[in-house]
Amino acid sequence: MAAPTYLLGAVQMTSTADRSRNLETAVRLVNEAADLGARLIGLPENFAYMGPEEGRRAGAETLEGPTVRALSEVARRRGVYVLAGSIAEKVDDPGKTANTSVLIADDGRVAAAYRKIHLFDVSIPDGARYAESEVVVPGDKVVIAPTPLGRVGLTVCYDLRFPELYRKLAGLGAEVITIPAAFTLFTGKDHWEVLLRARAIENLAYVMAPAQVGRHSASRQTFGNAMIVDPWGVVLARCPDGEGVCVAPFRRERLEQVRQELPALKHRKL
Ligand SMILES: O=C(O)CNC(=O)[C@H](CS)NC(=O)CCC(=O)C(=O)O
Numbered sequence: 001m002a003a004p005t006y007l008l009g010a011v012q013m014t015s016t017a018d019r020s021r022n023l024e025t026a027v028r029l030v031n032e033a034a035d036l037g038a039r040l041i042g043l044p045e046n047f048a049y050m051g052p053e054e055g056r057r058a059g060a061e062t063l064e065g066p067t068v069r070a071l072s073e074v075a076r077r078r079g080v081y082v083l084a085g086s087i088a089e090k091v092d093d094p095g096k097t098a099n100t101s102v103l104i105a106d107d108g109r110v111a112a113a114y115r116k117i118h119l120f121d122v123s124i125p126d127g128a129r130y131a132e133s134e135v136v137v138p139g140d141k142v143v144i145a146p147t148p149l150g151r152v153g154l155t156v157c158y159d160l161r162f163p164e165l166y167r168k169l170a171g172l173g174a175e176v177i178t179i180p181a182a183f184t185l186f187t188g189k190d191h192w193e194v195l196l197r198a199r200a201i202e203n204l205a206y207v208m209a210p211a212q213v214g215r216h217s218a219s220r221q222t223f224g225n226a227m228i229v230d231p232w233g234v235v236l237a238r239c240p241d242g243e244g245v246c247v248a249p250f251r252r253e254r255l256e257q258v259r260q261e262l263p264a265l266k267h268r269k270l
Helices: 019-035 053-058 066-078 157-161 163-171 185-203 252-261
Strands: 005-013 038-042 081-090 097-104 110-115 121-123 129-131 143-147 150-154 176-178 206-209 211-217 220-223 227-229 235-238 244-251
Touching: 005 019, 005 206, 005 227, 019 038, 019 066, 019 244, 038 206, 038 244, 066 081, 066 097, 081 110, 097 150, 110 143, 110 150, 150 163, 157 185, 163 185, 176 185, 185 206, 185 220, 185 227, 227 244, 235 244, 244 252
Parallel strands: 005 038, 005 211, 038 081, 150 176, 176 206
Antiparallel strands: 005 244, 081 097, 097 110, 121 129, 143 150, 206 227, 211 220, 227 235
């Protein structure tokens, strides 16, 4: 029987090219969220490394690598689920990696892994150019993880702009949708909250969105505003600027009430 109520936790951090500091910060903030009572705790996209491309590829790991292992240890020790927002996962193509979100269970085992499907190939009007598909292989699988905390649907960052992925997750029974991100400041200031709340409202699900924040290098600045949104679209918790965590309750009764009062998922025609 799935837990009726528990706390979700979203981490906000400023990852850089300093891997050991990033991992130290990630572990510290997961522990902080666990201290606050959170049982499903998410880290942002690329929490382990944000820096020059060569360094990202050089540090690519498998799901048995040191980054996931370190977080598995925390998950097991604290008895919490940890979403390793995304890591650069080693793939067969030596020039590329996958951008993979890994859900680690409270016994330390990998419960699910999702490879980011939509890659950020965008020239931002502020001058920055992103060409993620030059270095990342896209995933092609929709991933839902049945857990004792509910059915968790995994997505990453730019996926947020593609509602059809979230519809598929809703069809698979998603109750909590995770969206770890490194949204740019430029797009995030206008789009991030609107899109997160829309995904929660239209799919009548909790949304947990850990985020990168602040300045990562001379040319990269992210929006932050890690948040937790309820199935009515209400922002239950939001991180203020800087590194930290925010927590908010998942309540199954609330989820079921909202779905009963507003049965839109049953009214689909297309
Ligand atoms: O580049 C890195 O170091 C880390 N990777 C990212 O930050 C990823 C891929 S480039 N960013 C996004 O998907 C931003 C999406 C976004 O901002 C939007 O949809 O508006």
